[in-house]
Amino acid sequence: MKSRFIASLLLGTALTVAAGSIASAGDKTVKIGALSDQSGLYSDLGGPGSTLAAQMAIEDSGLTAKGWKIDVISGDHQNKPDIGTSIARQWFDVEKVDVVVDVPNSGVALAVNNVVKEKNGVYINSGAATSDLTNAQCSPNTVHWTYDTYMLAHTTGQALVKAGGTSWFFLTADYAFGAALERDTTAVVTANGGKVIGGVKHPLNTSDFSSFLLQAQSSNAKVIGLANAGGDTTNSIKQAAEFGLTKGGQKLAALLLFLTDVKSIGLDIAQGLNFTETFYWDMNDQTRAFSERFAKRMKNGAPPTMVQAGVYAGLSHYFKALDALGENPHDGIKIVDKMKSMPTDDALFGKGEIQPNGRTIHTAYLFEVKKPAESKGPWDLYKLVGSVPGDQAFTPLDKSACALLKK
Amino acid sequence: MQALYAQLLVGLINGSFYALLSLGLAVIFGMLNIINFAHGALYMMGAFCAYFLLNLGGIGYWWALLLAPIIVGIFGMVLERTMLQWLAGLDHLYGLLLTFGLALIIQGVFQNFFGSSGLPYAIPDQLRGGMNLGFMYLPVYRGWVVIFSLVVCLATWFLIERTRLGAYLRAATENPTLVRAFGINVPRMITLTYGLGVGLAALAGVLSAPINQVRPLMGENMIIVVFAVVVIGGMGSIMGSIITGFALGVIEGLTKYFYPEASNTVVFVLMVLVLLVKPTGLTGRAA
Numbered sequence: 001m002k003s004r005f006i007a008s009l010l011l012g013t014a015l016t017v018a019a020g021s022i023a024s025a026g027d028k029t030v031k032i033g034a035l036s037d038q039s040g041l042y043s044d045l046g047g048p049g050s051t052l053a054a055q056m057a058i059e060d061s062g063l064t065a066k067g068w069k070i071d072v073i074s075g076d077h078q079n080k081p082d083i084g085t086s087i088a089r090q091w092f093d094v095e096k097v098d099v100v101v102d103v104p105n106s107g108v109a110l111a112v113n114n115v116v117k118e119k120n121g122v123y124i125n126s127g128a129a130t131s132d133l134t135n136a137q138c139s140p141n142t143v144h145w146t147y148d149t150y151m152l153a154h155t156t157g158q159a160l161v162k163a164g165g166t167s168w169f170f171l172t173a174d175y176a177f178g179a180a181l182e183r184d185t186t187a188v189v190t191a192n193g194g195k196v197i198g199g200v201k202h203p204l205n206t207s208d209f210s211s212f213l214l215q216a217q218s219s220n221a222k223v224i225g226l227a228n229a230g231g232d233t234t235n236s237i238k239q240a241a242e243f244g245l246t247k248g249g250q251k252l253a254a255l256l257l258f259l260t261d262v263k264s265i266g267l268d269i270a271q272g273l274n275f276t277e278t279f280y281w282d283m284n285d286q287t288r289a290f291s292e293r294f295a296k297r298m299k300n301g302a303p304p305t306m307v308q309a310g311v312y313a314g315l316s317h318y319f320k321a322l323d324a325l326g327e328n329p330h331d332g333i334k335i336v337d338k339m340k341s342m343p344t345d346d347a348l349f350g351k352g353e354i355q356p357n358g359r360t361i362h363t364a365y366l367f368e369v370k371k372p373a374e375s376k377g378p379w380d381l382y383k384l385v386g387s388v389p390g391d392q393a394f395t396p397l398d399k400s401a402c403a404l405l406k407k
Numbered sequence: 408m409q410a411l412y413a414q415l416l417v418g419l420i421n422g423s424f425y426a427l428l429s430l431g432l433a434v435i436f437g438m439l440n441i442i443n444f445a446h447g448a449l450y451m452m453g454a455f456c457a458y459f460l461l462n463l464g465g466i467g468y469w470w471a472l473l474l475a476p477i478i479v480g481i482f483g484m485v486l487e488r489t490m491l492q493w494l495a496g497l498d499h500l501y502g503l504l505l506t507f508g509l510a511l512i513i514q515g516v517f518q519n520f521f522g523s524s525g526l527p528y529a530i531p532d533q534l535r536g537g538m539n540l541g542f543m544y545l546p547v548y549r550g551w552v553v554i555f556s557l558v559v560c561l562a563t564w565f566l567i568e569r570t571r572l573g574a575y576l577r578a579a580t581e582n583p584t585l586v587r588a589f590g591i592n593v594p595r596m597i598t599l600t601y602g603l604g605v606g607l608a609a610l611a612g613v614l615s616a617p618i619n620q621v622r623p624l625m626g627e628n629m630i631i632v633v634f635a636v637v638v639i640g641g642m643g644s645i646m647g648s649i650i651t652g653f654a655l656g657v658i659e660g661l662t663k664y665f666y667p668e669a670s671n672t673v674v675f676v677l678m679v680l681v682l683l684v685k686p687t688g689l690t691g692r693a694a
Contacts, residue, residue: 039518039523039624040523040624041523041524041624042523043522043523044522044523044524045524047523174668200667201667201668202663202667202670203667203668203670203671205628206670206671207619207625207628207629208421208618208619210417210420210421210549211414211417211418211660211663211664211667211670212663212667214410214413214414214417214543215410215664217544218409218410218413230524231523231524231525231620231622234524234525234620235619235620238618238620239618242530242537242546242548242549242618243537243544243546244537244544244546248544260522260524261524263524264524264525264526264527264620264622265527266527266529268527268529269527299519299520299522300520300521300522302522
């Protein structure tokens with residue numbers, strides 16, 4: 001009995017080894033790591049929804065039918081750069097992950113950027129905002145898919161200055177993202193003849209903004225720029241309404257606002273806010289079809305945010321590159337170069353391209369939050385008011401400080 | 408100068424939440440000797456309870472102020488009966504670990520169903536709008552929060568320090584066996600006390616629902632600050648926790664004005680300083 005057991009063990013081992021050697025001949029295995037804030041203030045805009053988006057990208061790629069074996073694992077970086085980098089390291093070293101996706105929180109995103117470069121993996125960032133990812137800190141292994149601070153500043157910010165919002169006061173989240181968004185928006189404001197008359201930096205994940213809002217109020221600035229995100233933005237907007245800032249004639253600039261944020265503020269208070277996104281579920285038949293499939297599999301029935309959509313679209317493009325290469329070379333730079341050489345075209349973001357610095361450019365849309373009477377369903381929240389072509393919305397290559405461009 | 412007055416007032420508003428929560432903690436610690444780490448989760452449950460009452464039962468804010476603390480208080484009493492009572496007489500660490508675990512479980516369950524971004528809860532019609540105080544625009548609702556929580560805090564203090572029932576309670580913590588000999592049901596009294604402390608947390612939750620988002624993690628950040636408040640005020644001291652709650656709200660408010668980057672940490676810096684100088688807290692007696 002015992003010898004039989006050992007024999008079968010040996011056989012099993014032999015088979016596994018054989019399977020391994022077959023796989024390495026034309027390696028068609030891929031492992032995806034969805035790294036996100038799984039439980040904190042950004043978990044609704046990325047989080048488990050991003051893992052689902054990755055899963056759906058695998059299913060829709062059709063690669064499984066062609067003999068590819070693709071897995072996705074997820075990790076919680078808890079908005080801490082040290083945790084993010086140690087998960088990423090472990091993924092590359094132990095789990096043999098090929099591609100890291102999502103990674104909201106610019107602080108974590110920049111830290112992980114270095115790890116992926118060092119390990120020659122692929123990094124498809126969707127959740128982080130900082131334009132530094134494709135600028136001063138660009139990497140040949142990185143594709144920054146969905147949006148960035150430069151784009152937000154040059155769409156929402158520019159529109160507000162042109163509409164007469166010439167003096168600004170910033171409420172800025174006190175970390176890499178807030179700093180980048182404030183910097184990029186300040187540049188736009190001053191370039192368009194406006195000026196920044198003050199600002200206050202608040203800690204990440206603040207629940208009470210009344211002190212900061214009072215300072216903004218007494219500054220008499222025409223526009224209060226919210227250089228924060230997620231729960232911080234929703235709380236600022238809600239409490240600004242409570243303290244009568246908007247009634248007093250000051251305008252709020254929600255520089256970065258996600259679908260789940262608008263939902264949680266409620267249309268009563270959010271109505272009329274202008275902001276920019278690169279994806280909204282209710283744009284056309286294709287986005288609606290995808291969003292319906294997505295929402296069915298989400299626990300709370302929410303349609304995808306632009307970050308989650310970006311994970312799907314970014315990975316879909318990655319799979320196209322792998323399909324074109326015919327196998328997984330496990331060489332990040334090679335795959336990213338392939339991705340850059342192919343124009344992007346997917347159901348969610350439409351046509352675009354990945355620039356040499358890793359920046360994906362596609363159309364940015366200006367939205368306005370609907371009035372409660374205009375909304376026909378629980379997630380019918382935006383109306384489209386304009387669009388900016390990708391090459392005008394994102395950093396022009398001649399202004400990018402990315403070292404990859406100087407070759 | 409005007410801005411300073413405004414910041415002081417805003418500090419008082421935050422202070423009312425700190426006071427209500429730390430009061431509940433102080434009551435529970437004083438009477439049960441349990442460090443109730445589930446307090447933040449129960450505070451969150453109070454807010455969710457108000458949300459459910461409104462959206463499922465059509466019951467508005469005013470009834471929620473009464474019902475949510477009762478419902479969550481009963482939940483707390485069930486916790487006490489089924490779990491916490493077995494820890495009586497054991498080291499503080501056991502109570503801490505149990506309640507911390509409970510908090511993680513409760514928050515996890517809510518997060519699983521409601522995500523993290525929060526649900527909207529409107530300010531009741533009667534308390535909408537605001538008034539101009541000359542130095543600032545004060546939303547009526549915030550003024551209400553300060554006055555209401557001050558009244559609740561003082562009433563609780565009066566109940567425990569000045570009434571016969573309170574005297575029994577305090578006696579029961581000193582010497583339960585002797586109090587039982589007088590024919591008083593001590594275990595039931597302890598259960599009710601835990602219910603009261605939990606009810607206070609839920610009440611704070613309802614009060615904060617219209618201001619903050621109703622979200623599963625709303626208690627998580629709060630609880631750490633509130634523990635610092637309790638430590639500074641002196642563990643188990645009722646008046647100490649009320650005064651420290653309001654005072655720290657004001658200090659935090661001033662920090663947000665003068666050096667906003669430190670507003671997250673100022674409470675803890677104070678805590679360290681107080682512990683260095685007076686380890687029993689400002690109003691605490693030596694154990």
